[in-house]
Amino acid sequence: MTIITLTISDDLFQGYTVVLDIDYYDNNEQLCEQIITTLKNHLKLHNFETLFLKLIEKKFHIHDVTFGEICLMSQEQVVWVCSHCNYTHK
Ligand SMILES: [Zn+2]
Numbered sequence: 105m106t107i108i109t110l111t112i113s114d115d116l117f118q119g120y121t122v123v124l125d126i127d128y129y130d131n132n133e134q135l136c137e138q139i140i141t142t143l144k145n146h147l148k149l150h151n152f153e154t155l156f157l158k159l160i161e162k163k164f165h166i167h168d169v170t171f172g173e174i175c176l177m178s179q180e181q182v183v184w185v186c187s188h189c190n191y192t193h194k
Pocket residue numbers: 165167186187188189190191
């Protein structure tokens with residue numbers, strides 16, 4: 105079991121953090137999907153209607169590190185999930 109820390113870098117959702125067991129994921133896209141799904145669920149659960157609509161407009165990605173590098177990281181290191189640029193996953 106390898107636990108990693110993902111944190112969002114964004115004007116509205118800055119700092120939102122989840123810890124995931126990387127054994128359940130195969131690539132960076134899946135990690136992004138997971139943190140956004142978790143955030144969506146929180147927003148829905150507490151009826152943050154406007155924030156929810158803002159969230160689904162945004163595109164998130166991890167561009168600092170490859171999935172292979174993330175697998176070697178420790179829980180104390182942060183993997184940033186960014187929405188600021190036009191990066192697309194290859
Ligand atoms: Zn970016």
